[in-house]
Amino acid sequence: MNNPPHFKGFRPIGLPEENNPVVINFEEYEAIRLSDFEFNGHVEAAQIMGVSRPTYTRIYESARRKVAQAFVLGKAIVFEGGKVYFDSEWYSCNKCGCWFNHPEKGEEIKNCTLCGSNDIEQYHQGPQSGSTDDVCICPTCGFEKVHLATTPCKNEICPNCNCPMIRKDTPHNKGVKNSNCN
Amino acid sequence: MKVAITSVGNSPDAKLDSHFGRCSYFVIYDTETAATEYIPNINKENIEGCGPASVQFVASKGVKKIISGEFGAKVKAISDSLQIQLIILKDQEKTVSEIIQLLNH
Numbered sequence: 001m002n003n004p005p006h007f008k009g010f011r012p013i014g015l016p017e018e019n020n021p022v023v024i025n026f027e028e029y030e031a032i033r034l035s036d037f038e039f040n041g042h043v044e045a046a047q048i049m050g051v052s053r054p055t056y057t058r059i060y061e062s063a064r065r066k067v068a069q070a071f072v073l074g075k076a077i078v079f080e081g082g083k084v085y086f087d088s089e090w091y092s093c094n095k096c097g098c099w100f101n102h103p104e105k106g107e108e109i110k111n112c113t114l115c116g117s118n119d120i121e122q123y124h125q126g127p128q129s130g131s132t133d134d135v136c137i138c139p140t141c142g143f144e145k146v147h148l149a150t151t152p153c154k155n156e157i158c159p160n161c162n163c164p165m166i167r168k169d170t171p172h173n174k175g176v177k178n179s180n181c182n
Numbered sequence: 183m184k185v186a187i188t189s190v191g192n193s194p195d196a197k198l199d200s201h202f203g204r205c206s207y208f209v210i211y212d213t214e215t216a217a218t219e220y221i222p223n224i225n226k227e228n229i230e231g232c233g234p235a236s237v238q239f240v241a242s243k244g245v246k247k248i249i250s251g252e253f254g255a256k257v258k259a260i261s262d263s264l265q266i267q268l269i270i271l272k273d274q275e276k277t278v279s280e281i282i283q284l285l286n287h
Contacts (some may be wrong), residue, residue: 034280094283096271096273097271097273098249098269098270098271098272099269099272100267100268100269100270101258101262101267101268102267111248113267113269113282114249114269114281114284114285114287115287116287117287143191157267
């Protein structure tokens with residue numbers, strides 16, 4: 001995820017402090033941010049978070065239920081943990097040859113943090129939107145293609161024989177033969 | 183602001199240590215008071231988890247930037263969540279005093 005919240009949570013006004021706040025995971029926060037603040041569709045948001053579309057919808061659903069619970073019952077909300085890793089941008093300096101990252105978002109980087117030179121470049125990783133280690137394979141000719149999260153393998157069509165593809169090396173797909181695809 | 187530099191020895195002429203988790207010494211440099219502190223790395227001989235242990239250690243000293251030759255994947259994740267900036271310096275011939283000079287640009 002890209003943007004962790006820079007505060008720890010919310011408290012209702014005018015109620016004595018309660019001890020059982022609603023715990024919202026960072027991935028749920030990120031889901032609300034992507035969908036309701038940046039207005040992404042579920043498919044795009046799932047790609048940004050690197051999960052499948054159904055998983056994204058599940059996270060988002062859970063997030064909305066927790067927010068509603070906190071609103072209706074007047075509970076506090078705290079942000080905590082979850083299965084996330086934070087990502088920060090990397091820059092390189094052409095003067096002193098160092099690389100540095102930038103954990104605090106929002107502030108623009110103009111000078112090298114080490115030598116102060118303004119001859120810096122942002123490091124860009126290649127486009128890897130939603131790709132995983134999984135591979136889709138054509139059951140007929142064996143054509144392989146990197147699996148895209150959010151796209152079921154059977155929606156991928158083999159360019160050689162127009163077959164719906166299947167996930168490679170998955171036990172339940174072994175021996176699947178699709179005879180009516182040519 | 184405090185900056186941690188990994189070093190192979192405990193003098194200003196010592197070179198940068200290229201491994202963050204298994205470096206010999208941490209040099210904690212305070213940019214406001216220009217004070218340096220040399221601390222031996224107690225996690226150096228650990229079988230695993232040197233990196234995360236070292237991040238926790240320097241974070242407890244109030245460090246906001248770490249300068250080293252290389253960082254592991256675990257270190258990256260922890261330092262991002264602790265908002266510590268990582269600086270990778272490929273030039274391993276640089277000494278601690280040269281790096282401090284660069285910091286005082």
